[in-house]
Amino acid sequence: MKKSSLLRIALFVAIVLAGCAPISTPRISNATQTFGRETVRLGAGFIPNVQFAPIYVGLEKGFFQEEGIELELSYGFENDYLKLVGVDEYQFMLGSGDQVVLGRAQGLPVRYVLNWYTRFPVVIFSKAERNITTPADLAGKTIGIPGAFGASYVALRGILEAANLTEQDVRLESIGFTQAAAVSEDRVDAAVDYAVNGPVVLRLAGVPVNEIALDDYLVIPSNGLVTNERTIAERPDLVQKMVRALQRSIAYTLANPDEAFAIALKVVPEAGGENEAANRAVFDASLTFWTPKPGQTPGATDLADWQATVEFMQRIGLIDAAVDAESLFTNQFITEE
Template sequence: MAAVAALTSCAEEPGKSGGKSGDAITVGLTYTPNIQFAPFYVAQEKGFYKSAGIEVNIRHHGAAEDLFGALKRGKEDVVYAGGDEILQARAKNLPIVDIATVYHKYPVALLVPEDSDIKKPADLKGKTLGTPGPYGETYFGLLALLKEGGLTPKDAKVKYIGFTQQAALKGDRVDGVMGYTNNDAIAFKESGTPVRALNLSSEGGGQALVGPSLGAKQATLDKRGDDVRKFVDASLRGMQYTIDHPQEAVKLSQKYIPGLRDKGRQENALAVLMATRPLMRNDNGELGYIDPQVWDKMADFMYGQGLLDEQIQAEEAYDAEYLPKS
């Protein structure tokens, strides 16, 4: 998720948690440190990993690193990535498995000016729509919105604008931009540009996309399944604590996010975190839950849109056995 780079530059390398069993679990949190990764920082700082008996290294990729590169090389055991990105990786012969859902509501939407005449996906016909490029969750979300409106990319004017959403929308170069509801929408608000979010509909099939999740290679799961279960359980504890104590979560994240001791950045981080909290639980209030029906819909949608090199059986791409037992 490129949007997570908004607040930060490279951070100091955090220390390990003091577990007692086996080698450390290294989790790759993509791009630069950001408050959206607070559940992992919180789990580290509150000692949840330590109390689970595992050692955890938090590793940030930086903006230029390949999403799954370190996982492929064995430098990471678990990676934070979209379920849709995991499915693409499997289609390219990377045996990665989704082991927990981080966001249950897809975090991408089309952001339009408040007075825009775009009210529903069908209104996108003939509109100029900006997205960073033909990749990642912003692009997948755009395709899903268009399909929900009975449209294809040929029915709109799609512009690849890089990560210049604010400049493109404020400069009237586009009618709407794809962005993250818990990051880009906050940035627009703070800059004095009010926007509305056209979200994917769970009823119209647009929500047939799996957002940020935790993935691991099958070989890692086979070899270190118990440690992975402990990691997932402790991370979900960190997620619940972050939901319940957002202000403390911002404070605990200061060690990981450069510049977060600044009051203005703390206010921004809290706003982002408050917008992130509703994404973390499903409609039943569950954390981490993997929904087989959404995975099935996503596999069909992505193959139909030409986003997969081959048809993937969705059930091969996830495994709920690493979630805590209720």
């Protein structure tokens, strides 16, 4: 693949993953069948893209409507939605477990009620020829990262800690969201990025890649459905309906990936055309992260993982004091199929 094509794909996917300020987007619904439904706003984060395919599938197939929900999607920054959900301006958002820990540490009464991404989606990746396959191999290496914030920083610190390394044992370079290009052009030895971004881009360009995944060393509950204590206490029926609809949407997507991708392209037409191959690769890579682990109850998370997350975030200084792990999540709305 030509360098210009590689950079075009990398830029497109990076924009998809990097996030943006909130934008307005048409409500996806059938206006002739809205009578009797309750309008629910969901803070989705980022911008419309194929990584939200299960949501689009649930709307297209009527899973939310069958629960009496008229779902409105809003796109923006995860930390902004965490505050909105915390003060009950929004009842639901898609957010990661580490953000829930941060929110609770700041006094926000947010709680995680459904796991969607069953693996933490951020990895450290490198060209295979560099033979960086374990955390210990990172010692003395130059690692590109967008900055000391967010999921990328959490994954970096967790992976380094697995080899008893600190930031002083590596060379960190702030590269913004140019991870694929930086690794491809050998400006860094490795980079921190979403597994469905940089590694996918390089493989599309025919470059063999190694990845170091945080989940192999520390399990942090990743993206899922987050609500607040008031909604759980006063509207448990609504939480149950949202959880049930989203569970059905994810399951249908996993069982019917071609149809799900086609539905996503209706919502995100710019992901088609010359961008379709790259976005299909992103979608296919995402399927792995939506798939429950062997023996895992779909949608559920474990107290031990939440406790380990709290202890880790306190160790690396992201929170000052321990947070009660049991206050962070509940599996009470999970329905086993």
